[in-house]
Amino acid sequence: MSDLEVFRKETRAWLDANCPKEMRDGAAGEEFICWGGRNWKFRSEAQKTWLDRMASKGWTVPAWPKDYGGGGLAKEEVKILKDEMRKMKMRSPLESFGIWMLGPALLQYGTHEQKSKFLPPIARGEVRWCQGYSEPNAGSDLASLQTKCEDKGDHWLVNGQKIWTSYADESDWIFALVRTDAKASKHDGISFLLLDMTTPGVATKPIRLISGKSPFCETFFDNVKVPKEHGAGINAIVGTINRGWDVAKYLLTHEREMIGGGGGGLMVGRGIGEVAAEQIGRDDKGRLADPLLRAKVAQAEVDGWAFLLTMERLKDEAKAGQGMGAKSSMLKYYGTEFNKRRYELFMDAAGSGGLEWEGKPSEDGKLAKGWLRTKANSIEGGTSEVQLNIISKRILGLPDA
Amino acid sequence: MPLILTEEQEMLQESARGFLEEKAPVSALRKLRDERSEEGFSRALWKEMAEMGWAGVLVDEAHGGSGFGFVGAGVLAEEMGRTLTASPFLSTSILAATALGKFASEAAKTEYLPKIARANIVMALAVDEGRKHGPATIAMRAEKSGNGFKLSGSKTFVADGHVADRIIVAARTAGSPGEEAGISLFLVDAKAKGVARERTMMVDSRNAARVNFDNVAVTGEDVIGEIDNGCMALEGVLSAGRAGLAAELSGSTQRAFEMTTTYLKERTQFGKVIGSFQALQHRAAHLYCEIELVKSVTLKALQDLDAAFGMASVTCALAKAKAGEVAKLASQEAVQMHGGIGMTDEYDIGLYMKRIRVAQEMFGDAAYHTDRIARLRGY
Numbered sequence: 001m002s003d004l005e006v007f008r009k010e011t012r013a014w015l016d017a018n019c020p021k022e023m024r025d026g027a028a029g030e031e032f033i034c035w036g037g038r039n040w041k042f043r044s045e046a047q048k049t050w051l052d053r054m055a056s057k058g059w060t061v062p063a064w065p066k067d068y069g070g071g072g073l074a075k076e077e078v079k080i081l082k083d084e085m086r087k088m089k090m091r092s093p094l095e096s097f098g099i100w101m102l103g104p105a106l107l108q109y110g111t112h113e114q115k116s117k118f119l120p121p122i123a124r125g126e127v128r129w130c131q132g133y134s135e136p137n138a139g140s141d142l143a144s145l146q147t148k149c150e151d152k153g154d155h156w157l158v159n160g161q162k163i164w165t166s167y168a169d170e171s172d173w174i175f176a177l178v179r180t181d182a183k184a185s186k187h188d189g190i191s192f193l194l195l196d197m198t199t200p201g202v203a204t205k206p207i208r209l210i211s212g213k214s215p216f217c218e219t220f221f222d223n224v225k226v227p228k229e230h231g232a233g234i235n236a237i238v239g240t241i242n243r244g245w246d247v248a249k250y251l252l253t254h255e256r257e258m259i260g261g262g263g264g265g266l267m268v269g270r271g272i273g274e275v276a277a278e279q280i281g282r283d284d285k286g287r288l289a290d291p292l293l294r295a296k297v298a299q300a301e302v303d304g305w306a307f308l309l310t311m312e313r314l315k316d317e318a319k320a321g322q323g324m325g326a327k328s329s330m331l332k333y334y335g336t337e338f339n340k341r342r343y344e345l346f347m348d349a350a351g352s353g354g355l356e357w358e359g360k361p362s363e364d365g366k367l368a369k370g371w372l373r374t375k376a377n378s379i380e381g382g383t384s385e386v387q388l389n390i391i392s393k394r395i396l397g398l399p400d401a
Numbered sequence: 402m403p404l405i406l407t408e409e410q411e412m413l414q415e416s417a418r419g420f421l422e423e424k425a426p427v428s429a430l431r432k433l434r435d436e437r438s439e440e441g442f443s444r445a446l447w448k449e450m451a452e453m454g455w456a457g458v459l460v461d462e463a464h465g466g467s468g469f470g471f472v473g474a475g476v477l478a479e480e481m482g483r484t485l486t487a488s489p490f491l492s493t494s495i496l497a498a499t500a501l502g503k504f505a506s507e508a509a510k511t512e513y514l515p516k517i518a519r520a521n522i523v524m525a526l527a528v529d530e531g532r533k534h535g536p537a538t539i540a541m542r543a544e545k546s547g548n549g550f551k552l553s554g555s556k557t558f559v560a561d562g563h564v565a566d567r568i569i570v571a572a573r574t575a576g577s578p579g580e581e582a583g584i585s586l587f588l589v590d591a592k593a594k595g596v597a598r599e600r601t602m603m604v605d606s607r608n609a610a611r612v613n614f615d616n617v618a619v620t621g622e623d624v625i626g627e628i629d630n631g632c633m634a635l636e637g638v639l640s641a642g643r644a645g646l647a648a649e650l651s652g653s654t655q656r657a658f659e660m661t662t663t664y665l666k667e668r669t670q671f672g673k674v675i676g677s678f679q680a681l682q683h684r685a686a687h688l689y690c691e692i693e694l695v696k697s698v699t700l701k702a703l704q705d706l707d708a709a710f711g712m713a714s715v716t717c718a719l720a721k722a723k724a725g726e727v728a729k730l731a732s733q734e735a736v737q738m739h740g741g742i743g744m745t746d747e748y749d750i751g752l753y754m755k756r757i758r759v760a761q762e763m764f765g766d767a768a769y770h771t772d773r774i775a776r777l778r779g780y
Contacts, residue, residue, distance in 0.1 A: 273780035288780040295768075298775035302767075306694040306723045309404065313697040316403040330690045391689055392682035396662050399677045 008080045012088075018053045019090050020046035026089035033095050036125025038172045054093035055124045061099055064107065068115050069123030097166070098122035098129040101251050102175050105192070109239040109247050117234050118194070130197075132162040132176030132219055133248065140386050142177075143186045143245060147221060149178035149193060156180075156193065156236065158201075158224040164380065168204040168217035171197055181242050191237050192244035195226045211372035212365075253325075255381045256332035272342060273297045276349035297345055304342065307334055326394035333387035336377035343371040402704055404697065410476055413469065417455075417480040424449065425486040427749045433487060434606035440564050441608035442487040447520045450488060457518025459498040459641075464514035466498075471641065471706035475648035475699065482652025485756050487607050489523045491645055492561035497524035499641040500569050500586065503710065504626040504634040509588065513567070525565035525591075526638065527556035527612055534765040536571065536635055537581050541614065543572040549620040550574070552587060552595075555613045560763065562610030563600035565591050569638075570614070575629045585631040586638075588623045589614075605756040637710060640717040642764050644702040647717075647724035650760050651699045654692055654724070654731040657753040661685070661735045668740075681738060688734055691727045698723045715777060722770035725761035732757045 001009075023046055034040075034047050042048040054060050057071060062078045064070020073081065085092075103122055106115050121127040138145040147160025158178060168174065173196055181189030195202075201224035207216040226236055239247045276297055277288040288294035311331060318324045346367060347354045354371070356362035378384040392398040406414065425446055433441060450456050458474045460466020467473075474495055481490060498517050501510055516522040528536055541554025552572050562568060568589045576583025589596065595617040598610045626634030662685060665676030675681060702720035705713035732754035736743040743750050761767065 271778055271780075273775055273778055277780040282780070286780075287776070294775060294780060295771070297780070298771045298778075301778065302719060302722050302771055302774060303694070305719055306698045309697040309701050310694050313404040313700065316405045320403070320405055327693075330693060333686075334690045334694075385683070388683040388686040389679075391686035396682075396685055396689060398662070398665060398682050398685065399674055401673075401677045401679060 004076055004080065007077055008084065011081055012084050014057070015084055015088060015090065018050075019088065020049050022046035023050045023091045023093075024089050025091070027091055032091060034091075034093060034125065035096055035128055035167070035170070036094050037096075037128025037170065038126070039170065040125070040128065050091070051093045051125050058123065060094040060125065061103060061119075061123045064103065064119065064123065068107075069120035094125045096122065096125070096128055097131055097171075098127065101131055101255065102129050104254055105175070105238060105247050105251050108250060109192075111233075111235065113231075113234045114194075114238060117231060127173055128167070128171045129173050129175060130165050130168045130171035130219075132165050132168075132174045134164045135161060136163050140383050142248070143190065145177055145179060145190065147176065147178045148182070149180045149191060149226075151180070152225070155228055156226040158193070158195070158221045158226055160221050162219040162221075163216075164207075165204070165217045165219040166215045168197070168219045169206055173197060174202075174219070175238070177244055177248055180237075180244075184242060187245045189242055190244040190248070191241050192239055192247040193226065194230065194236050194238065195224065196230075199224050199226065201225070209372070210375070211369045252382060253328050256328040256387070271297075271301055272345050272349065273301060275346070279349050279351070279353070293345070293348055297349075300338070300341055300345055304338055307338055310334075326390055329382075329387040329390040329394075332381060333378075333384050333391070336374075337384055339377050340374045343374045347371050402708065404700055404704070406472070406476070406700070410469075410472055413473055414476045414480065416453075417477050418483070420453070421480050421484040421486055425481075425484055425488075427485050427752060430485045430487055430606060430752065441561075441602075441606070442489060446486075447488050450490070451518065451520035454518075455490065456494050456520040457498070457514075458494055459502060460514045460518045461502065464502075464510060465518040466514065467518075471644060472700070472703045474641075474645060475703040478645045478648040479652035479655075479699075482649035482654075482756075482760075483656040485653065485752055489561045489564075491642065491649070492526065492565065493517055493522065493524045495645040496526040496638055496642050497567075497569060500526070500625055500634065500638045503637055504586070505588075506622070508622070509625070522567065523561055523565050524567045524569065525559050525562040525610070526642070527559045527562065527568050527570045528635070528639070528764075529558045530554070530556060534763070534769055536584065536632065536639065538578050539571055539573055539584055540578045541570070541572040543574045543585060543587065543619075545574075546618065549618060549623075550587065552589065552614045552617040552619060555611065557601075557609075557611045558763065559610045559612050561608065562591075562612050563598060563608050565610075567591060568596075568612065569625065571631065571635050572614075574631075581632045583629055584635060585628050586625040586634055587619050588625055589617060589619060593617050593619075603759055605759040606752070607756075607759070636714055639764050640702075640714045641706060643717045643721040643770075644699070644706055644713070646760050646763055647695075647699045647702060647720035650724040650728040650757060651692075651695050653753050653757055653760070654695060654728045657731050657735045657750060657757075658685075658688060658692055660750055660753075661731075661738050664739055675738075684734060685738075688727075688731055691730065695720075695724045695727045715774070718765075718770040718773050721765060722767045722774065725770075726767040728757040728761055729767075 022044060034051055058066055058069060059071045062071035062073045062081050066072035099122060103119060106118060133142060135145050135147060150157045176193050177190050178193045179189050180191040201222040203220045204217045207214055207218060228236055230236055273288060281289040283289050314324055314327055350367055354367045357365040357368060454467030455477055457466030458469045458477060461468045501513050530540060543550040543552050568591050570587045570589050571584055573583050574585040595615040597613040601609045601611055603609055665681060666674055668675045698720040702716040705716045735750050736754055739750050742748050
């Protein structure tokens, strides 16, 4: 048996012995996610057990180094672990912005001291992070952000406002882009700052969206004093001061791949056409009775399938060492635009049945709310127009206006 | 299997590109057109392709071929799409070689496959009878007559049919138009009594033929695949053709797009290169994404043909649908973004638009294949 086969066998046995049966229902919706954090209330004893056991193996973040709370697994091993968990329909033990965003940033740009302090609590689900990037006047033009961060000797003084901070009201810490040099050109005066959300002067306010309740918040900084070091030798700024844009860019590429890559379920299970045929009916040849809708649905399925294959191809290319680079903008652009198109078709198929906002038949407007929520897909993480700009410039080599 | 080319396939791609750019650039097609070439392709070039193993790309080594497989054939078709190279590659090396290699008797294989590999024969596939592709609508009859059959009917849009030595014909031995069952495939001598051919010069400067069959006699040995159940073999051959055309379209699309982005960086108006205008940048960037999708579906279809030939029909339909639709968009955008010069015959971009129009129509356009996918997915 090869090493990987042994690893698979042992992994399967460990998972089977340690995953509580309540965590084996394949549930992945918002209400089942374990986010962790100081104020986290576990939904069940099983959820806590599952998190603790996985964290003890380092398998909440299997690819991170063992020294920082990870599992120290190689790529192939991570794949096997995910594979086995999927086969046994196991829920993810922990999700968080710390895992998705800050972790990768620290691993790439952080010092040993920063990694040692911040990564293990993320891996154990003890500290929950949020991301402070956008501002009311810095959306697509993110680099024009104005949140002021002044050097006051032993501490930084932060003043300003962030917006679209997901789960800011439930998070313990924030990683934020702040302006540390007001005189430098806009990309050169930004730093990547870490601060505790309980610091005096930090306030949050949830934002209600067209789709209803949302995790998004406004976050206000009013004379917030952030120590220069979070403990001896642990710099509050990640990477070089005034070079935070490098970190931000690195993370945005990461985020784009995630949002664009969220299309994994696009062609799995029941497709739009099958759902639509049930809702609208079929003609005497078994075809969806609305021929114009049928044509649009079929075209969307062709594109959706082609897009999935493209994600697969780019991953294979990346594995073969060709890297993804600016192509993540293509995935972000196409994937999010496709998801919007898909939900428009679901709404077309559902007719007036999809328009209910409250009530049992619609599960309180589940489809309508989902449809409205997709409208943000092509705005968050860089608008479609920004992605097209990136493709024009970085891939096609077209000049600036 | 990873969705990327192997090293060997990459080498084939590189050498094909070098060869075609030197020996068969777009100007070669222009020359054939302007000389009103009777055949529509260069025999000498076709021979050279055979020497490199291209003509026998789908012929196994036992029958004198190079056996590069469908991905290899697709790599070549893509490169020929980039240079708009006219040759019997699709008709003979993809369609006929697949029909014979996958479905013919050993005797037929031994007789024809080595000839294909050496470019000593041109063969064509005759399927369509009406304006739009639709194998199930075939009406042409093959009536039982003694030990053989007599074929009567007419075919159209038969690529290379005007010069083919043999024609593979789909005709009805049972059932009626609209039914898939009852179709059989026959290998017919193009010079047989009762065969009448009319060359059709197409918008892309290539040739097809209308072929009329008037009581043409064939024997039981001329049958390819099963009698009455030839739709299986036909579907396999068409899948190979569709994937080959998707690859060719992908090549033409990529080249037309490269010419367009190059032009956007050169052409100056209002004191700026027009490629700096966002109105054009966003359209170009969107097109780039669509072309990336075409590359993925095309490679997937070709890989599926190599891995599980009988199961590849759906991804071949997907590839033909997507490649056809995007190729049309790319050629339209190309002409528009080139402006006035794109309308001139002197400039090559129009030739791409013309070839793309023909290739996307052949063996089913995007609407045909999208409808098939809808039916396969249960609506």
